[in-house]
Amino acid sequence: ALIDKGNHRHFMQKEIYEQPVVVAQTLSSYLRTLEAKVALPDMEFDLGSVERVAIVACGTASYVGAIGKYWIEQLARVPVEVDVASEFRYREPVLGANTLGLVISQSGETADTLAALRHMKACGVTTAGIINVPTSSMAREVDLLLPTHAGPEIGVASTKAFTCQLAVMAALSANLARAKGRLSEAEEAELVSQLTEVPAAMNAALAHDAEIEGMAHTIAGARDVLYLGRGPDYPLALEGALKLKEISYIHAEGYAAGEMKHGPIALIDESVPVIVIAPSGPLFDKTVSNMQEVQARGGKVVLISDAEGLAQAGEGALATIEMPKVHPLIAPLVYAVPVQLLAYHVAVVKGTDVDQPRNLAKSVTVE
Ligand code: G6P
DSSP: OOSOOTTOSSHHHHHHHTHHHHHHHHHHTTEETTTTEEOOOOOSSOGGGOOEEEEEEOHHHHHHHHHHHHHHHHHHOOOEEEEEHHHHGGGOOOOOTTEEEEEEESSSOOHHHHHHHHHHHHTTOEEEEEESOTTSHHHHHSSEEEEOOOOOOOSSSOSHHHHHHHHHHHHHHHHHHHHTTOOOHHHHHHHHHHHHTHHHHHHHHHTTHHHHHHHHHHHHTOSEEEEEEOTTHHHHHHHHHHHHHHHHOOEEEEEEGGGGGGTGGGGOSTTOEEEEEOOSSTTHHHHHHHHHHHHHTTOEEEEEEEHHHHHHHOTTOSEEEEEOOOOGGGHHHHHHHHHHHHHHHHHHHHTOOTTSOTTOOSSOOOO
């Protein structure tokens, strides 16, 4: 068959493992490494005139949008709003001139996202799309197509499409920042070099597969699991919880680490594993103090961080997963790997249909 699982037990596992290659492929069409520049396909509008970005997507792709909000606002200082597509049209969004409407979709056919795209176009908004299937409806209808090169994704739970979407989002954020005069040549070169290191960092993350498989037995016995992160790792916490729910059927919630004390902390006891996504960096100490609030209540922490972070805060955790050191801004690209592997292995332990989870469809073409 043209598309088979190779040596892998499931498509999801194969697709997790393909990430270093497909992310590198995707990045290669958006980075001019020799000139240390980011680049987008030719477009018929001036990126520098964009004053607002409205991002619309569903499911996993919507978390790419939420991470993009952190990136675009920090790098380009352009305000961003993010909606799930099923809410977007019906809240009668205010779409001014100089708004860039951005849809994100693996399939390019999700009914709600397609309807949102058409709504934006009907409002006269210039649109762009981060899309994996180049022949899809959305790919044909956007003003600016920003393709991901993830290849066909078969597993219903999105993995490689997610990280490729993030790679394109990073390139878009940097291009927008440059167009807005917010990115110096040196900063652009630094960003290009960090992004270039992502595939190798993903490989280093994949090397922890067996360890993560070992932890899966503990997590598989839980009724609820909490995922915590701050900044761009907050949407990754949401994605982690979604992945676990989708394929293992364990109830999971993602929360902004600092918001936990306003509710979910009431759930914490010895039976609730808490996955903490915390690369070292400016937000690390704050996340660690939230993690300690969990530990003080007997919560079992799995801390995902780099060597520096684990040396500082790894003690007392039920388990730790060591990531290579990456710039905190792009950490979600790399930290996605252990988050996906954990969900995958828990699902395998539970014996669910990993590639075809109950009640879910790969592409949802109804509202
Ligand atoms: C379905 C899939 C999800 C996916 C979502 C959006 O619900 O099960 O994995 O994130 O649709 O799909 P799209 O093709 O628009 O990215």
